[in-house]
Every structure is written in C-alpha cells, then in structure tokens.
C-alpha cells in the first residue's frame with residue numbers, strides 16, 4: 001500500500017522567549033487538525049521540540065499535496081491567533097507570507113515528506129531539531145548510511161551491501177532547486193567534500209541502492225533565504241525509515257552520541273553541540289544548546305503506533321552530560337573565532353552595520 005508520510009513544522013510563538021509553545025497553542029493546533037482530519041488524513045501526531053510545533057501525518061495524497069499543506073498552514077494560523085492572544089513571543093514567526101499559495105514550501109514552515117510502499121512492518125523515526133539548521137543532519141546521516149564504523153549493517157547485511165544514494169542540495173542557490181546525486185561507497189570522498197560545508201550543502205534525501213526505495217527525507221528550507229533577513233533558524237525535521245534494507249534504529253541513533261557542533265544556538269548565530277533530548281524538550285542555556293528529539297513509530301496501513309522516545313534511555317543521560325560540557329567549553333570564548341558564525345551566516349545585521357561604520361574610520365599608511 002502506498003502511504004505518504006508528511007511532517008510540517010513551524011514556530012508560531014513561544015513562552016518566555018524562544019523556549020517552548022504553550023499548552024493552549026499546541027491544543028489549538030491538535031484540535032484544528034482533529035476536526036479536519038476526516039477524509040484527508042489516515043493518522044497524525046502533534047509534538048513540540050523547543051519552540052517548534054510539528055504536525056506529522058499519514059495519508060495517500062502524495063508529497064506536496066495542496067490540501068495537506070493548506071491544512072497545516074491553517075492550523076499554524078489558528079495557533080498564531082492563540083499565540084497573539086496570550087502574548088507569546090514571536091507569534092506567527094515562521095509564517096512569512098500572508099496568504100497560502102498552494103504549497104508551504106517557500107512560505108516558512110519546514111517540510112519533510114516521502115511516499116512509500118509500506119512494508120509488512122514499517123518502522124521509522126521522526127527527528128526534530130531546534131536552534132540549528134538542516135546541515136545539522138549531514139554528519140549523523142553520513143555516518144549512519146555510509147560509514148561501517150557506525151553502521152555495522154553496511155558489512156553485516158547483504159540487503160545494505162550496495163550502499164546508499166545521497167541527494168544533496170546547494171541551499172545557497174535560491175532561484176531553483178540545485179541538486180546533485182552521489183553514491184556511497186564509490187563517491188564517499190565527493191560526498192564528504194560537500195557535506196563538510198553544512199551551511200551550503202545539505203542532504204535532502206537518501207535512497208537504498210539495492211531496492212531504490214527512499215530511506216530519508218529532510219526539510220531543506222532556509223528561512224533567511226526566503227525572508228531575506230533574520231526570522232529564526234531553519235530548525236529542521238527529518239523522516240528516516242529503519243531496519244530491513246535500511247540501517248537498524250540503533251545504527252541511525254549511534255552518531256548522535258558525538259554531540260557534534262552545529263550552527264545555531266543563541267540568535268541563530270553561534271556554534272554549539274547538538275544535544276539528543278527527550279520528546280517535547282525545551283530550551284535553556286544560551287538559547288540552546290541545539291537540541292534534537294526522535295520519535296520512533298511503527299505503522300500499519302498508515303495507522304501509527306504511539307511514539308517510542310529514542311533518546312529516553314539512561315545511555316543518553318551520560319551523553320547529555322558530555323554535550324553540556326562541550327556547550328560550556330565553546331561558550332567560554334564568547335564572540336571570538338569559531339564560537340560565533342562567520343559574517344555571511346550571522347542572523348542579525350548589527351555586526352555588518354558596525355563594520356560599515358568602522359570602515360570609514362580606518363586610516364592607511366605605507
């Protein structure tokens with residue numbers, strides 16, 4: 001049976017700065033979706049990660065469907081009304097255009113979708129990250145899908161021995177979708193050359209080479225390209241199918257124990273380690289650290305089980321401790337050097353304005 005899994009995610013307001021949506025806001029979105037789900041959705045799951053709300057839904061209408069996108073857009077608008085009424089911070093933050101125009105791509109909300117031939121058992125993980133951008137997934141998914149040091153299935157499972165195909169997008173090119181397809185293991189070094197630059201090259205999707213089936217879909221929107229100015233980081237969502245021809249759940253989770261440094265953190269303008277957190281995690285230290293949550297599901301004919309919280313296990317407590325230490329360590333050097341993003345990536349114009357002023361005061365001597 002062909003099923004579409006769609007995740008649409010937006011920040012439409014939060015409590016106490018950029019920490020978390022209010023219960024009333026989440027409830028409004030849940031109610032809105034529940035009232036309109038009949039005849040459109042098979043199932044859905046509403047959750048929050050930091051200040052972002054994600055609508056995960058299953059249906060048979062294919063990716064980019066106008067009705068599904070409109071439903072999410074209107075749900076986020078209804079949420080924005082509640083956010084405004086209760087004075088939440090950044091109400092409507094990610095709804096950058098006033099009117100819906102058929103598809104939320106380019107309007108602000110993040111989207112990850114895939115249409116699949118549902119397997120006998122269909123396990124998948126829904127990841128959501130806050131205070132970072134889509135390049136945050138480059139390293140963990142490279143390691144999970146292309147490196148036998150992390151994914152033992154690449155050498156143990158005959159179903160995975162042909163490797164995976166990566167579709168990588170140049171997100172700095174905004175006129176059209178600029179995309180390249182590279183295959184692992186033959187083109188590993190080419191994949192690495194691109195994925196090292198997480199602000200420019202971003203994994204959009206990954207496919208099994210033995211079956212051609214899609215394993216991964218990642219939201220690749222860049223809000224500051226859409227808006228032309230700072231509107232919040234492009235907090236990314238991802239859908240990852242697991243087991244069988246794909247890596248096992250634990251192989252996909254394994255690289256998240258690195259707590260690798262990603263762009264984002266305070267004002268979307270710094271570098272911080274990505275902390276794997278429990279579902280519905282909130283935000284704290286220095287508007288961070290950047291967080292990622294994971295909800296694993298099984299599915300039958302589009303009907304979802306309850307989520308299994310993939311980072312809710314004693315193992316991840318020790319990881320969180322070491323990631324917190326990494327966060328404190330890089331923060332000790334404040335604005336200086338690699339702890340703050342380069343000028344091209346700063347989410348505020350203040351530094352550029354100051355530099356322009358100071359430029360006039362430089363003098364030249366031989």
Ligand code: 13P
Nearest residue numbers: 018232233266267268287
């Ligand atoms: P969000 O992108 O999650 O809204 O965060 C914005 C910010 O400025 C945090 O300091």
Ligand code: 13P
Nearest residue numbers: 243244247248249250251
């Ligand atoms: P099972 O043998 O329990 O299916 O587990 C296989 C596997 O993928 C474990 O990582």
Ligand code: MG
Nearest residue numbers: 011018051090
């Ligand atoms: Mg926010």
Ligand code: MG
Nearest residue numbers: 051052130235
């Ligand atoms: Mg956010």
